[in-house]
Amino acid sequence: MYLSAPTYRNEKEIIKKIESKPDGFITQIVTEADQILWLRDLCRSNNIELVATLLAPTPKNLASAEKIGLRWQPDETKTIHLAQTLFREGVDVSLTSPWSFKDGLEFARRLRLYK
DSSP: OEEEEOSSOOHHHHHHHHTTOOSEEEEEEOSSTHHHHHHHHHHHHTTOEEEEEEEOOOGGGHHHHHHTTOOOOOOHHHHHHHHHHHHHTTOEEEEEOTTOHHHHHHHHHHHHTTO
16 A cells, blocks of 8 residues: 655654555655655655656646646756656656646656666
8 A cells, every 4th residue: 555645844744654554655746856855764764665756847737737836847857857866766756747648658758768
């Protein structure tokens, strides 16, 4: 079972979730590695997987970011760098592209080259 995890630091909430012995956590949309590296440390010490959710950097997905109040710009280079950092840190990545499946799939194919 995977549980949701916030991208803001809330150790009290996460510790309660850790006590339920999940297989892992899946984050809300991450825009900076620092948002979840603290969580990665808690997950490692409890043998729990961590999956970070990234928004595919397509102009069509800007509407999604705006709807949820996310400060985000569709910058492919920045998103690839973020994914590379997360991969290096032992964090898996889930890619979402709510406004354009085709564009998200194309980006996912490019991103695989960096894993």
